[in-house]
Amino acid sequence: MTRTPTSKRTTIYDLAELAGTSASAVSAVLNGNWKKRRISAQLAEKITKLAEEQGYALNMQASVLRRERSKIIGMIVPKYDNRYFGSIVEQFEVRARERGLFPIITCTMRDPELEVEAARTMLSYQVDCLIATGATDPDRIADLCAGAGVRTINLDLPGSRAPSVISNNYEGALELTRRVLANCEREYGEKAPLLFVGGRGSDHNTIERVRGFREAHAQAGIPVDEAFVQTCGYAPEKAESAMQRLAEKTSRMPHGMFVNSTISLEGVMRWIRRSGHYANGVPHLGCFDWDPFVAMLGDHIEMVRQDVPKMLEIVFDLIDSNSSDTVVIKVPPIMERMG
Amino acid sequence: MTRTPTSKRTTIYDLAELAGTSASAVSAVLNGNWKKRRISAQLAEKITKLAEEQGYALNMQASVLRRERSKIIGMIVPKYDNRYFGSIVEQFEVRARERGLFPIITCTMRDPELEVEAARTMLSYQVDCLIATGATDPDRIADLCAGAGVRTINLDLPGSRAPSVISNNYEGALELTRRVLANCEREYGEKAPLLFVGGRGSDHNTIERVRGFREAHAQAGIPVDEAFVQTCGYAPEKAESAMQRLAEKTSRMPHGMFVNSTISLEGVMRWIRRSGHYANGVPHLGCFDWDPFVAMLGDHIEMVRQDVPKMLEIVFDLIDSNSSDTVVIKVPPIMERMG
DNA sequence: TTGAAAGCGCTAACAG
DNA sequence: CTGTTAGCGCTTTCAA
Numbered sequence: 010m011t012r013t014p015t016s017k018r019t020t021i022y023d024l025a026e027l028a029g030t031s032a033s034a035v036s037a038v039l040n041g042n043w044k045k046r047r048i049s050a051q052l053a054e055k056i057t058k059l060a061e062e063q064g065y066a067l068n069m070q071a072s073v074l075r076r077e078r079s080k081i082i083g084m085i086v087p088k089y090d091n092r093y094f095g096s097i098v099e100q101f102e103v104r105a106r107e108r109g110l111f112p113i114i115t116c117t118m119r120d121p122e123l124e125v126e127a128a129r130t131m132l133s134y135q136v137d138c139l140i141a142t143g144a145t146d147p148d149r150i151a152d153l154c155a156g157a158g159v160r161t162i163n164l165d166l167p168g169s170r171a172p173s174v175i176s177n178n179y180e181g182a183l184e185l186t187r188r189v190l191a192n193c194e195r196e197y198g199e200k201a202p203l204l205f206v207g208g209r210g211s212d213h214n215t216i217e218r219v220r221g222f223r224e225a226h227a228q229a230g231i232p233v234d235e236a237f238v239q240t241c242g243y244a245p246e247k248a249e250s251a252m253q254r255l256a257e258k259t260s261r262m263p264h265g266m267f268v269n270s271t272i273s274l275e276g277v278m279r280w281i282r283r284s285g286h287y288a289n290g291v292p293h294l295g296c297f298d299w300d301p302f303v304a305m306l307g308d309h310i311e312m313v314r315q316d317v318p319k320m321l322e323i324v325f326d327l328i329d330s331n332s333s334d335t336v337v338i339k340v341p342p343i344m345e346r347m348g
Numbered sequence: 349m350t351r352t353p354t355s356k357r358t359t360i361y362d363l364a365e366l367a368g369t370s371a372s373a374v375s376a377v378l379n380g381n382w383k384k385r386r387i388s389a390q391l392a393e394k395i396t397k398l399a400e401e402q403g404y405a406l407n408m409q410a411s412v413l414r415r416e417r418s419k420i421i422g423m424i425v426p427k428y429d430n431r432y433f434g435s436i437v438e439q440f441e442v443r444a445r446e447r448g449l450f451p452i453i454t455c456t457m458r459d460p461e462l463e464v465e466a467a468r469t470m471l472s473y474q475v476d477c478l479i480a481t482g483a484t485d486p487d488r489i490a491d492l493c494a495g496a497g498v499r500t501i502n503l504d505l506p507g508s509r510a511p512s513v514i515s516n517n518y519e520g521a522l523e524l525t526r527r528v529l530a531n532c533e534r535e536y537g538e539k540a541p542l543l544f545v546g547g548r549g550s551d552h553n554t555i556e557r558v559r560g561f562r563e564a565h566a567q568a569g570i571p572v573d574e575a576f577v578q579t580c581g582y583a584p585e586k587a588e589s590a591m592q593r594l595a596e597k598t599s600r601m602p603h604g605m606f607v608n609s610t611i612s613l614e615g616v617m618r619w620i621r622r623s624g625h626y627a628n629g630v631p632h633l634g635c636f637d638w639d640p641f642v643a644m645l646g647d648h649i650e651m652v653r654q655d656v657p658k659m660l661e662i663v664f665d666l667i668d669s670n671s672s673d674t675v676v677i678k679v680p681p682i683m684e685r686m687g
Numbered sequence: 688t689t690g691a692a693a694g695c696g697c698t699a700a701c702a703g
Numbered sequence: 704c705t706g707t708t709a710g711c712g713c714t715t716t717c718a719a
Binding site: 032 | 704711
């Protein structure tokens with residue numbers, strides 16, 4: 010793990026000596042502002058060539074230490090195990106690099122302790138800006154960052170002390186619920202309440218989605234069955250055991266469900282298969298999130314796809330605009346057509 | 349020695365002044381080696397408390413610049429859009445942190461240029477070690493790192509200038525092919541060659557998997573149809589159009605397929621649905637990779653799950669062991685049971 | 688038991 | 704046009 014002490018890395022001083030010039034000239038040339046310093050094209054070329062030959066690599070730690078902006082941008086993200094967060098991270102990296110920023114990402118496994126730990130570490134690395142994605146306590150992170158004079162933006166889950174970019178969960182849930190209700194009615198010729206399963210009762214997104222879920226029921230004139238609102242957490246195991254408990258208590262399982270993320274859907278699907286409860290007649294499902302293979306599972310699943318490109322576009326606009334108003338920007342999700 | 353008014357961050361000098369001691373004492377205390385320096389417990393406590401109160405955060409750039417080891421460990425990874433790489437990245441982070449290392453990850457979108465660019469950047473950030481995951485040209489990266497005296501380990505795809513940890517692609521493919529062949533024979537009562545689709549004909553993993561594919565055919569006494577070996581690339585679109593081209597050329601599509609990754613499977617499934625070619629009688633599939641929703645798609649799909657925990661365990665053993673032998677360690681993948 | 692001091696490699700202001 | 708110089712914040716001898 011140790012670097013071989015023999016192969017000392019080339020520094021601008023080495024380059025300066027080889028070129029018979031000074032470190033500052035080298036620095037200026039290598040940073041592309043040799044014009045400003047009116048360094049001769051000849052010298053500039055000589056230095057550039059030398060750097061190439063010697064395999065010179067800038068020492069970022071030294072550079073960042075000296076500059077006032079690090080150009081490092083951090084993101085914390087709960088997990089990498091689903092398409093939603095995967096595409097967020099992927100596009101975050103692309104856009105960051107486009108802007109000449111260096112992205113560092115840390116996954117917090119949905120652990121609140123790890124979240125603040127990760128934020129602290131990122132501050133140690135002098136990030137210029139921190140994006141808190143799906144954080145359980147965005148305000149805690151915002152405070153931490155404020156203390157260090159670092160900007161924060163909340164993504165996916167909103168906070169009250171920094172700008173937030175989130176999906177329009179209410180609208181998405183409203184439409185998704187409508188569709189599943191309609192699908193159920195079409196097939197079973199009966200107006201009956203759906204099951205809501207997955208998510209945390211305390212998180213903003215889940216609250217908003219439940220609100221949309223209720224509103225769709227209200228609009229259809231169907232009373233919500235309170236035993237059918239299961240905000241049991243996101244993990245597959247939690248969704249699975251929530252289903253199990255419900256089945257033990259109720260004599261009549263719902264014809265349709267609103268599943269709050271693909272993560273939870275994993276558990277729901279597992280339960281459906283294992284329990285054999287729906288052996289004759291699969292329930293109609295609605296999933297708040299998108300996954301290509303879920304889309305292939307059959308015509309009985311509707312999906313809401315969160316508009317990641319748009320969300321990240323706004324995030325970076327916010328970064329560029331330098332504003333720190335604590336707005337909450339809601340991005341309409343996309344309804345995937347069935348089949 | 350005047351601090352600019354912009355730098356609002358607390359430094360060890362601020363702390364030293366507040367505690368009426370020196371920066372070196374503060375540094376020692378905050379690094380936990382105040383015992384070695386026999387600093388009084390009293391002073392140590394005072395400093396610790398002060399740091400807490402002031403919200404002191406270590407400046408990693410300064411710290412790393414001064415130390416000889418950065419304790420930063422880098423990983424480059426092709427994509428975040430599938431479970432395999434997702435779990436690699438997730439577990440990499442966990443294990444790195446367990447060891448007190450700071451993980452930085454960069455996704456290269458399978459772009460060879462970006463790969464070396466990313467490696468260079470990581471070297472600039474003084475990584476102590478770089479893991480090249482699924483790199484198209486691992487040796488190029490190994491050379492780059494060697495020049496900087498930094499260790500490299502190849503993951504997923506092997507190289508010849510650094511230790512490599514990969515799946516046993518041959519064995520996995522052999523067994524997967526056997527199963528699909530058996531499934532086909534059971535259903536159609538006929539020995540017929542499978543289609544191999546996805547992956548790059550030039551990459552080691554694909555070559556090994558094709559070898560296993562051929563061997564399984566040989567063992568079953570079935571000649572491989574050369575038109576049925578379609579190493580068309582990983583992307584869904586590529587797999588999809590490869591299927592299309594094949595269908596246009598051949599009068600008889602295969603009853604079974606070996607699909608080289610879930611990524612490619614996405615395209616294959618799409619083609620199967622859109623083309624209507626298999627309207628009566630789904631083909632038996634084998635997928636080299638695992639995804640929970642693919643597992644739910646039906647009994648006609650077999651999967652090979654690469655043993656990510658084991659692979660990463662070996663990667664970190666390699667890191668700890670400090671060895672740089674260019675071994676290739678093959679980890680047996682796990683055959684998922686159907687259903 | 689503790690502090691002073693010397694840099695790590697780089698950037699940028701200031702003098703030529 | 705170019706070099707000198709003064710640190711950025713931290714770690715680590717070395718001296719006391």
